[in-house]
Amino acid sequence: MSLLVIGLSHHQASVELRERFAVTDYQLPAVLTEIRQKTDVEEMVLLSTCNRVEIYVAHDRPDENLIDSLKRHFAANRQSQAEATAEFYALSGRSGIRHLFRVASGLESMILGETEILGQLKQSYQVALQHRHTGRRLNRIFQTAFRAAKQVRTKTDIQRGPCSVAAAAVELAERIFDNLQDHRVMVLGAGDTSEKTARALLSRGVKSIIVSNRTYTRAQELADELQGRAVRFDDWADEFSRIDMVVSSTASPGYFLNRERFVELLAHRPSRPLLLIDIAVPRDIDPTVGYLENIYLYNIDDLKAIADYHRNRRKQEETQCDAIIESMIDKLLLDLSSRGGAGADSSPRS
Amino acid sequence: MDWPDDRLWFALAVGLYGISTVYSIFLWRRGFQRYDSTILVLLLVAFLPHTGSLITRGVALGQIPVTNLYEAVSFILWVMNAAYLVFSIWSRLRFSGAFISPLLFFFGVFALMPELDQTPENPHFTGLISLHATLILLSYGAFGLSATAGIMFLTQEHDLRHNKLRAIQSLLPPIEQLDAIAGMMQLIGVGLLTTGLGTTFLIYLNSANAFQLDVKIIWSAIVWLMYLLLMLARCRYDLKGHRFAQCTTLAFVFVILTFWGTNLMSATHQ
Structure with missing residues (x-):
């Protein structure tokens, strides 16, 4: 056989x-x-x-x-x-x-x-x-x-760690928030990566998604796809006190959220963690915002570094996985041949 | 062969806490990347001789063994270990053993100093005094656990802010959960301490002695006020996250560093 x-x-x-x-x-x-x-x-x-x-x-x-x-x-x-x-x-x-x-x-x-x-x-x-x-x-x-x-x-660690930008964002969210089901996400800018990140967060059960984009119709389209709600770009700050995560990828030429603006927004927000995922290039959020209390800010390079590290680490684990597999094959072939069905084609290891 | 002395049981438990501490250092260096039951097993095994030592001493005294500093510290450490074993039902909280072990070990070694185990002049407590001492020591155990959750919060938060890779690899609980645990343990501690201190008045009502204000009573009032203010700040002024973790840790460091001195300075409580 x-x-x-x-x-x-x-x-x-x-x-x-x-x-x-x-x-x-x-x-x-x-x-x-x-x-x-x-x-x-x-x-x-x-x-x-x-x-x-x-x-x-x-x-x-x-x-x-x-x-x-x-x-x-x-x-x-x-x-x-x-x-x-x-x-x-x-x-x-x-x-x-x-x-x-x-x-x-x-x-x-x-x-x-x-x-x-x-x-x-x-x-x-x-x-x-x-x-x-x-x-x-x-x-x-x-x-x-x-x-x-x-x-x-x-x-082995072959399945450990996020291997994509979206997965890295989700992992970070899970290190900060106790239960994603109780938390809200705001997507600023309806780009491809922000959509993937929002989808990944949605798959882990985030409570709701709010989408805001300079073109309101595009925000509405994405919000419909994500079963979320669209808000006009001028009104996104009104939602700020109720959200826990921001995925930002607008086409702004510079920081459209600077430290002063953030301090102003945080004043109307209860003391609780806020995860900021800035995947825009050029960046949307002033990096000094990350020094504020309760703010956890990650840019595209941070997320890529996390994903790259885990991809490499998985690659390194492959040898150990193969060793486990070879040992299981040996046992299987022995078992099949002893039962007379003969894994019988027990060709040598290669 | 004679049944081993209760101090010997306690010394055995402290030895196991020591091994657990060494292993904790290893886990800290590895960044808590894999679920590991070694600390859980060590603390579970240590719990047995520790419980044995308290029972042996309690049977010999005919009451809850909280009559001197050695017994008081041993009791607090036992409460902390027992609470850890309960928390370890949740796998992500198992790593808290790595944060509790050094506390258990260092204060265990301290408690073993012979000078702390003096037989008091009148070691026989009434039920009310036993209840008073037990509730207060339980509250210190709760404050210790709140501080442990606070240290875990600060560790995880530091990694999330500065060493993002280690934060992802670490299996410590989410910081939001750690903050909630620290707050809950502090609330329990304040409740126990308030009740324990409240029994002081009942003790004096049932005693022929007049109320004497001594160092320990003043110290206890300060500790109670400190934790009460922390709780009020948390509930009323949103003291949460990083600042709360720092405050609860510092408050417990204060308690631990001043507990011995005030006990020794108090004629009533010595």
Whole structure:
């Protein structure tokens, strides 16, 4: 028996290609059934996310025949041209298992160590299991992959720390505020990064979002998207006493919030922390504002430095993750061969 | 073999507080980056001989063991450790052990000085006097915990303002939560101290002795007033965050530094 993986991912395939092969949750059981019938494989799991489409197969046949057959039938199922399958990679035996374990652990993801993929993989496996597309061998391999991902998560720092500007802003907010659900955010300037930051804060449950922009219609559009409220740019200061976080990215040529203006605004505000995220270039907020009591001011460079540090740190953790994965593969192959199913293709470590 | 002396149990607990202090330094240097149960385990283990020492002394005296400075300090430290163990149910508050351990160790070593463990002339307290001493010592424990939360606040706040990377990596609780804990512990402490000091009048009402104003009574009144003003400033004038953390820490430093001296200077309380 060997595990065979064929698929395409963000590493080598464009989004145009990936979307041609993407399978929705609704389509998944039918696609699995059709490809299994046509290729005559015993066990199969199909994973389809925005970054990858992969088919995992446990089989007893020569790899070459099966790879061609799987590619052809999958392309036919997705009504795609056969030549598009040239972008597909194929991994078998130990390499295939290693790939699965790395995918489950987030090591093949666009953001190294991200956890969303594990949930997606579990969901895909669950669909295959429910529709009886898996058997003893794939069940064993996938269960071990989930355990390996758990070990990687708990024994290393691969998933620790924010890797984007928006995530860094959220982490800082969580170090300051006890419970984001009780706090309000104001977005000044409706730029792309401020929108992402606001979305990230919203995903952690902030109470409400107020958007203010020089062009009021744009503020209204963003406020609608974020299920928040728009205020005219001349009126944003009226809301100041009620907010806890400001994400600022206006196109102002200089500091549009200087220290004097801030002291004036703070006089009408209860004594509680205020997080200021200034992602505008040139900066919107005078850096000396950060010296005021209860003010926590971060600019785009501060946030980028945090994100870069954690990206590098995750990269450094990868070796340790791989060591955990290799040890789990060794145990799995030993277990499969002792059960007679023989991970049997226990090709040497590479 | 004889049952070990209560001081021996206490010394064992202090030894464990010492190990926990050394480990705390390690955690401080690492910036509290990973959840670590070592301090929790050490303080939990130390809690057992510490409790044993108080029970042994209490059984021997036939009352709550708060009759001299050694017993009083041991009792305050025990209250602080017990409160920490309760707080440690919340994983993010487990790191407070790293802030409490040095306090427990240094004051534990101090309490072990033989001169502090003098048998008083009349060690048998009435129930009212026991209640009076216990409530006041409990309030000092609460003030100690408020100061601990204050120090945690100042540490985390410093990192957030100056060393942003360490603030992100640190698993200390959010500063807003630390501020709330410091305020809550101080409120509890003021409540306990007010009740404890209130029993003074009942003690004199039930006693043949006339009320004597001594150093300890004046000191206690100053401490009560100091914490009461802090609470009023917090509620009425929004004294929160950085300034409150500084105030609660300094107030406790004052209590700790003057507690011994005033006790020794007071004929009634010695």
